[in-house]
Amino acid sequence: MNISLILIGSELLNGKIQDKNAQVLSRISFLHGLTLRHVFTIADVYEDFEPIMKIAQDQSDIIITSGGLGPTDDDLTMDFMSRFFNKPIKVSDDAIQVATGHYQRAGREFNKEKSKYRFLPLNFTPLTNPAGFAPGMYFFNENKHFISLPGVPREFESMVNEIVLTKFNQNNKLQKNIIIKTKGLPEEALFKTIAPNLWNDLAQLGSVSSLPHFLGVDIGVHISDSNPDILNVKEQQVMSIIKNSPIVQHIWHIGPESLEEVILAKAKAKNLKISFAESCTGGFNSHKLTQISGSSKVFYGGVVSYDNSVKENILKVKSETLAKFGAVSNEVAMEMAVGVNNVCKTDIAISTTGIAGPTGGSSQKPVGTVCIGFSDQLAIDAQTYHFTGDRETLKNRFSLMSLFVLLERINLHPGNN
Amino acid sequence: MNISLILIGSELLNGKIQDKNAQVLSRISFLHGLTLRHVFTIADVYEDFEPIMKIAQDQSDIIITSGGLGPTDDDLTMDFMSRFFNKPIKVSDDAIQVATGHYQRAGREFNKEKSKYRFLPLNFTPLTNPAGFAPGMYFFNENKHFISLPGVPREFESMVNEIVLTKFNQNNKLQKNIIIKTKGLPEEALFKTIAPNLWNDLAQLGSVSSLPHFLGVDIGVHISDSNPDILNVKEQQVMSIIKNSPIVQHIWHIGPESLEEVILAKAKAKNLKISFAESCTGGFNSHKLTQISGSSKVFYGGVVSYDNSVKENILKVKSETLAKFGAVSNEVAMEMAVGVNNVCKTDIAISTTGIAGPTGGSSQKPVGTVCIGFSDQLAIDAQTYHFTGDRETLKNRFSLMSLFVLLERINLHPGNN
Numbered sequence: 001m002n003i004s005l006i007l008i009g010s011e012l013l014n015g016k017i018q019d020k021n022a023q024v025l026s027r028i029s030f031l032h033g034l035t036l037r038h039v040f041t042i043a044d045v046y047e048d049f050e051p052i053m054k055i056a057q058d059q060s061d062i063i064i065t066s067g068g069l070g071p072t073d074d075d076l077t078m079d080f081m082s083r084f085f086n087k088p089i090k091v092s093d094d095a096i097q098v099a100t101g102h103y104q105r106a107g108r109e110f111n112k113e114k115s116k117y118r119f120l121p122l123n124f125t126p127l128t129n130p131a132g133f134a135p136g137m138y139f140f141n142e143n144k145h146f147i148s149l150p151g152v153p154r155e156f157e158s159m160v161n162e163i164v165l166t167k168f169n170q171n172n173k174l175q176k177n178i179i180i181k182t183k184g185l186p187e188e189a190l191f192k193t194i195a196p197n198l199w200n201d202l203a204q205l206g207s208v209s210s211l212p213h214f215l216g217v218d219i220g221v222h223i224s225d226s227n228p229d230i231l232n233v234k235e236q237q238v239m240s241i242i243k244n245s246p247i248v249q250h251i252w253h254i255g256p257e258s259l260e261e262v263i264l265a266k267a268k269a270k271n272l273k274i275s276f277a278e279s280c281t282g283g284f285n286s287h288k289l290t291q292i293s294g295s296s297k298v299f300y301g302g303v304v305s306y307d308n309s310v311k312e313n314i315l316k317v318k319s320e321t322l323a324k325f326g327a328v329s330n331e332v333a334m335e336m337a338v339g340v341n342n343v344c345k346t347d348i349a350i351s352t353t354g355i356a357g358p359t360g361g362s363s364q365k366p367v368g369t370v371c372i373g374f375s376d377q378l379a380i381d382a383q384t385y386h387f388t389g390d391r392e393t394l395k396n397r398f399s400l401m402s403l404f405v406l407l408e409r410i411n412l413h414p415g416n417n
Numbered sequence: 418m419n420i421s422l423i424l425i426g427s428e429l430l431n432g433k434i435q436d437k438n439a440q441v442l443s444r445i446s447f448l449h450g451l452t453l454r455h456v457f458t459i460a461d462v463y464e465d466f467e468p469i470m471k472i473a474q475d476q477s478d479i480i481i482t483s484g485g486l487g488p489t490d491d492d493l494t495m496d497f498m499s500r501f502f503n504k505p506i507k508v509s510d511d512a513i514q515v516a517t518g519h520y521q522r523a524g525r526e527f528n529k530e531k532s533k534y535r536f537l538p539l540n541f542t543p544l545t546n547p548a549g550f551a552p553g554m555y556f557f558n559e560n561k562h563f564i565s566l567p568g569v570p571r572e573f574e575s576m577v578n579e580i581v582l583t584k585f586n587q588n589n590k591l592q593k594n595i596i597i598k599t600k601g602l603p604e605e606a607l608f609k610t611i612a613p614n615l616w617n618d619l620a621q622l623g624s625v626s627s628l629p630h631f632l633g634v635d636i637g638v639h640i641s642d643s644n645p646d647i648l649n650v651k652e653q654q655v656m657s658i659i660k661n662s663p664i665v666q667h668i669w670h671i672g673p674e675s676l677e678e679v680i681l682a683k684a685k686a687k688n689l690k691i692s693f694a695e696s697c698t699g700g701f702n703s704h705k706l707t708q709i710s711g712s713s714k715v716f717y718g719g720v721v722s723y724d725n726s727v728k729e730n731i732l733k734v735k736s737e738t739l740a741k742f743g744a745v746s747n748e749v750a751m752e753m754a755v756g757v758n759n760v761c762k763t764d765i766a767i768s769t770t771g772i773a774g775p776t777g778g779s780s781q782k783p784v785g786t787v788c789i790g791f792s793d794q795l796a797i798d799a800q801t802y803h804f805t806g807d808r809e810t811l812k813n814r815f816s817l818m819s820l821f822v823l824l825e826r827i828n829l830h831p832g833n834n
Contacts, residue, residue: 013453015443015628022458026432036430038465039458041439048455051472059465154807211432276721282707283700286721290699293775293808301727303720304693304703310718310761314731344727358710390571391710 001168002037003029004056008077009067009151010043020153021066025160032164032177033207033222034062044068049080057144062168064160067151069134071116077148078137082121085141092120098128098135106133130162131155138167173224174231178238182250183216183404190217195245202241205234215400216252252407259403260288263410267298270415272347274406276302277315277340279327280354280370284399301344305336315339328353328365330382333373337382341375348376348413350406356394370398372405378412418585419454420446421473425494426484426568427460437570438483442577449581449594450624450639451479461485466497474561479585481577484568486551488533494565495554499538502558509537515545515552523550547579548572555584590641591648595655599667600633600821607634612662619658622651632817633669669824676820677705680827684715684765687832691823692761693719694732694753696744697771697787701816718761722753732756745770745782747799750790754799758792765793765830767823773811787815789822795829 011017022039029036042048056063068077099117103110127136132155137148202208206223225231276285286302311317317335325331333351341349354370361367373382387397428434439456446453459465473480485494516534520527544553549572554565619625623640642648693702703719706712728734734752742748750768758766771787778784790799804814
């Protein structure tokens with residue numbers, strides 16, 4: 001099934017707000033084997049809305065609008081839908097019931113005499129919003145699904161997840177998504193050289209998709225069945241194919257979780273404390289882990305040792321090591337990791353020192369060079385890598401590589417339980 | 418003038434790549450007084466391209482495509498444009514000349530027998546690409562401008578900047594954009610309460626636009642004139658209106674530079690060294706400054722003291738202070754700032770300690786509380802702020818507020834010159 005997404009809101013076009021919902025929908029669609037065919041961003045103007053809706057309903061099975069459902073005068077999506085389908089806006093008992101539930105959840109009373117949320121276009125049904133007050137709207141017309149959702153990213157995402165699992169599960173089939181995250185091989189090597197039968201084998205059981213990243217590839221397998229036992233068998237078959245495939249050694253996680261989430265969960269399970277000594281990544285590793293709630297149980301602290309004096313003063317990197325090998329060296333990376341591990345009193349420390357550019361490179365140590373060190377009870381070591389890209393890209397790649405090193409050290413660690 | 422942007426590429430719809438060009442174009446359009454009316458994201462499929470192009474040329478004056486200009490078989494934009502306008506693709510001397518220049522710049526030879534870049538649809542002109550090999554394309558038809566640009570963000574941005582300054586300067590007028598960045602007042606207070614005549618006064622001289630952010634508003638004034646002397650007079654008049662307006666005390670910068678760029682430039686000019694002690698911002702402040710090339714001249718280092726033991730061990734925060742006032746307190750924020758200033762041997766240190774949530778709040782210190790401290794030769798102090806939002810939003814707001822505190826401390830500092 002094809003999806004067209006229509007983002008409605010002048011604030012998305014004048015630089016005031018950056019849309020997040022297209023990315024969310026593309027990811028959820030990918031996971032559920034649906035195809036996002038178009039994304040249209042338009043202002044709150046009916047003349048712009050109408051021609052886009054015509055294309056969307058011509059070319060897609062599911063048309064989702066985002067935004068314009070709030071209570072203020074510039075929230076016009078209900079008017080647009082009403083006008084487009086020639087369905088007058090009426091007071092709706094169903095809408096009142098859904099909105100009343102939203103208000104009750106927040107301990108507030110719904111004003112069914114005054115609130116805009118009491119209305120719906122004729123023949124539309126309200127959709128429960130698990131994360132806000134404004135109900136969504138659903139309309140089924142000429143075999144097409146029209147879904148209007150709030151633009152607030154948290155509300156949009158929770159409603160998309162709910163809807164995809166219920167509305168587009170038309171045959172009442174049970175569904176499951178298996179995400180296999182790999183590292184170290186490009187997409188072509190994975191599916192053409194290493195495991196040439198893998199895609200076809202998996203495709204016998206469900207719909208397969210592949211999402212390449214820098215350093216790795218995610219493989220999605222979407223399976224469904226009306227019988228829960230058969231669904232379980234299919235899942236076991238997928239897992240068996242994966243585990244007997246030559247890609248198994250490249251898998252770092254099976255599931256939808258991010259690298260940061262996997263790191264925190266595994267470290268927490270082993271009761272490990274983590275610290276970072278960051279030079280070229282400039283605090284990005286610490287920032288990434290602390291984006292996740294609960295990270296404080298595992299992540300104890302970090303030192304951003306941008307200047308060499310900070311490497312010496314806090315991390316106790318020796319001035320002779322800096323002088324002899326240079327700041328970007330495996331030797332300094334190791335001393336940084338040892339230093340931060342000592343001062344933060346942690347179990348595993350990871351260090352990064354490199355050249356993100358655009359200046360600072362040399363023929364021996366070009367821009368893109370990074371030394372990643374680690375220190376834990378099993379070993380102290382460092383390795384040098386070379387990447388390409390502009391400053392922002394390189395910082396991303398340095399950070400990603402160092403988090404994979406961290407994951408490997410966590411996997412090897414016997415734990416403190 | 419209205420712009421429609423058409424982003425072409427299946428990889429933008431299946432979650433593989435997140436588009437950056439729409440945001441870039443919306444920002445540049447805003448600065449130049451142009452209106453971005455639509456953004457369309459479509460796959461590399463002519464059936465999807467054609468109806469969108471029809472809407473775009475009906476409703477906009479400038480139609481920009483992004484992507485699909487590269488050398489491989491799935492780069493189809495030239496074919497799409499050729500087919501849409503019924504202009505056959507031919508070998509073009511102009512295209513060969515432009516592409517040859519691109520290759521010469523990189524010290525490579527252009528293969529004019531084989532390269533795809535030797536072609537153009539009839540009556541199209543090539544556009545120089547300052548940052549890559551693929552030329553852009555320009556076509557003027559029925560009073561509409563059709564511009565095809567590469568999708569690579571760096572190439573797209575440099576070409577948009579070039580084109581906006583040349584092609585849409587039709588009357589050969591000279592242009593200037595004056596960006597006034599303010600802080601501390603919402604848009605409505607700024608233009609309705611504090612300076613009710615400001616917008617109209619500025620609008621006499623050029624086109625005015627306003628871009629609200631969290632904590633402040635950017636005001637853009639776009640002036641143009643064919644006479645450079647008159648343009649200068651207009652600029653002086655804008656500056657005079659601004660400087661005599663009650664908003665002047667809320668201005669933190671005049672120019673397009675970001676807060677981080679202004680901080681680094683001002684600190685460098687005063688020869689100041691900076692450090693951060695970050696708890697709730699978790700390394701985000703350090704990450705933001707180190708995104709900018711040359712930051713190492715000013716930013717010496719930071720400590721991410723997520724666990725209290727790190728606050729004590731590295732920053733020498735007293736255990737009594739932690740016990741008496743709690744980790745989220747002005748007292749701890751001050752000791753953190755003093756500690757990081759000492760250990761990094763810097764001139765100005767900024768600290769953050771707060772509750773980003775969703776857990777960890779209390780009735781006295783709810784989620785959204787942040788204490789921001791500073792330490793420099795003039796003063797040691799801290800202040801508590803309260804913000805709202807989810808964890809990610811709060812981290813952003815804590816960080817932004819603390820960088821504004823840093824800017825203020827830099828402005829007050831006498832400098833080391």
